[in-house]
Amino acid sequence: MTGRPDGSKVWFDPYGVLIHPGQTVRWINRDKANSHTATAYAAVNDDHPRRIPKGVAPFNSDYLLTGESFEVTLNLPGIYDYFCIPHELAGMVGRIIVAEPGVTKFKDYPDGDLEKVVLDGFPTVADILAYGPLHHKEG
Ligand SMILES: [Cu+2]
Numbered sequence: 223m224t225g226r227p228d229g230s231k232v233w234f235d236p237y238g239v240l241i242h243p244g245q246t247v248r249w250i251n252r253d254k255a256n257s258h259t260a261t262a263y264a265a266v267n268d269d270h271p272r273r274i275p276k277g278v279a280p281f282n283s284d285y286l287l288t289g290e291s292f293e294v295t296l297n298l299p300g301i302y303d304y305f306c307i308p309h310e311l312a313g314m315v316g317r318i319i320v321a322e323p324g325v326t327k328f329k330d331y332p333d334g335d336l337e338k339v340v341l342d343g344f345p346t347v348a349d350i351l352a353y354g355p356l357h358h359k360e361g
Contacts, residue, residue, distance in 0.1 A: 223286065223306070229255035232309050234316040238345030238356035241296065241320055248293035251286040258314070259283050259307040260292055268307065271335040275300030275320075296320045301328055303344060313343035319350045326351055 225232035232253060241247065249260040263273035264280030274280060275298045283292035285307075296302060299320050306314040319328065328347050345356045 223249055223251045223253050223258040223260070225253040225256050227255060229253075232256055232258065232306070232312060232314050233358050234260075234306070234314060236355040236357050237316040237343070238350040239316075239318050240350050240354050241318060243297050243299055243320055243322065244295065245320075246293050246295045247318055248291055249283060249286070250291040251288050254288050256309070257285045257287055258309065259285055260304050260316075261307055263303045263305065270305070271331075273301065273303035273331045275302070278302075299325065301331065301347065303331065305340070310340060311337065313339050315340055315343040317344050317347075317350060319347065321351070 224235050239247065251258050260281070260283040261267045262280040262282065263270045265272060266280050267282050278298050281294045286292060296318065299322060302318040302320065304316050330347055333341050349356060
């Protein structure tokens with residue numbers, strides 16, 4: 223989690239990652255100007271549409287102050303979309319793909335239930351599978 227020193231822009235870096243089942247993802251708030259959350263798309267998280275695999279317990283870091291961190295271990299293959307509670311509508315969202323080695327295709331979630339600024343914030347499944355960790359071009 224990071225952002226400009228004046229807080230005018232915030233983002234997850236990387237905002238797309240590819241891991242294998244059983245690996246752990248850790249978010250660290252490296253933004254000196256803002257608190258952030260890493261919150262899975264799910265009904266229990268502020269009534270959001272579910273965008274994590276069926277059967278997985280939705281995660282929510284709650285607010286992380288500068289220097290604080292949160293981690294989850296993801297065992298089930300699939301797409302895990304998450305957002306930052308205060309900055310979702312600023313496009314602060316991210317995507318984790320959990321895939322067995324060699325898997326090259328996943329069914330994406332329907333777009334209709336999210337606003338365009340949010341959808342535009344996600345890296346594509348194809349890019350994550352092709353390039354691994356994805357970083358925004360500019361801060
Ligand atoms: Cu945030």
